[in-house]
Amino acid sequence: DQQVKQNSPSLSVQEGRISILNCDYTNSMFDYFLWYKKYPAEGPTFLISISSIKDKNEDGRFTVFLNKSAKHLSLHIVPSQPGDSAVYFCAASGPGTYKYIFGTGTRLKVLA
Amino acid sequence: NAGVTQTPKFQVLKTGQSMTLQCAQDMNHEYMSWYRQDPGMGLRLIHYSVGAGITDQGEVPNGYNVSRSTTEDFPLRLLSAAPSQTSVYFCATGGGIRNSPLHFGNGTRLTVT
Numbered sequence A: 001d002q003q004v005k006q007n008s009p010s011l012s013v014q015e016g017r018i019s020i021l022n023c024d025y026t027n028s029m030f031d032y033f034l035w036y037k038k039y040p041a042e043g044p045t046f047l048i049s050i051s052s053i054k055d056k057n058e059d060g061r062f063t064v065f066l067n068k069s070a071k072h073l074s075l076h077i078v079p080s081q082p083g084d085s086a087v088y089f090c091a092a093s094g095p096g097t098y099k100y101i102f103g104t105g106t107r108l109k110v111l112a
Numbered sequence B: 001n002a003g004v005t006q007t008p009k010f011q012v013l014k015t016g017q018s019m020t021l022q023c024a025q026d027m028n029h030e031y032m033s034w035y036r037q038d039p040g041m042g043l044r045l046i047h048y049s050v051g052a053g054i055t056d057q058g059e060v061p062n063g064y065n066v067s068r069s070t071t072e073d074f075p076l077r078l079l080s081a082a083p084s085q086t087s088v089y090f091c092a093t094g095g096g097i098r099n100s101p102l103h104f105g106n107g108t109r110l111t112v113t
Helices: none
Strands: A010-014 A019-025 A032-038 A045-051 A056-059 A062-067 A072-077 A086-093 A106-111 B004-007 B010-013 B019-025 B032-038 B042-051 B054-057 B064-066 B076-078 B087-094 B102-104 B108-112
Touching (some): A019 A032, A019 A086, A019 A106, A032 A062, A045 A056, A045 A062, A045 A072, A045 B102, B010 B019, B019 B032, B019 B087, B042 B064
Parallel strands (some): A010 A106, B010 B108
Antiparallel strands (some): A019 A072, A032 A045, A086 A106, B004 B019, B032 B087, B064 B076, B087 B102, B087 B108
16 A cells, blocks of 8 residues: 555656655655655665645755645746756654655656 | 765575664664665655654564664664565664655665575
């Protein structure tokens, strides 16, 4: 039972345009959501997070949107840069738990 | 400040052999965890610990043992390796305070033949 789903295994975007990565979850108890970026042969690095009390969080070129009614979050990268090419994972956790459940990842390729 | 250090970086085992993947953190975090990454499966939680002497199972604990005798170290043991345990293993720390991110090591790539 995949509680966190990233239905697009890959995405290609032109440099300078917007990248939109999507994530869906099934557990309505999740209240904290994160995005990680992973380069080959490295560990995942934290990018941005959002609590369920918010519907948007921005950090520079990165914005995460949360739609609780749809159980959907998205990561927007504007403008996209070639260095953003990586695998992006979304993750979620619920109250009273230290377990972070990850999605399967989306490979983003930013074309120069 | 190294953060999370995993050793070894690469390992090849024969079926039935045992080994320990090491993880050490210098961030003074109470929470530590082990994930495995497989193609098309994302990152799956194996075991986690909320402090020295306390461990619990994650999503895929079978075939793995852990112990936590100090805050800094959280080794992952494979008692009898199987080809299904071929994977990339990541140790992570943090997350013990509500709404805080995990910090990952650079992984151990394990191949079981």
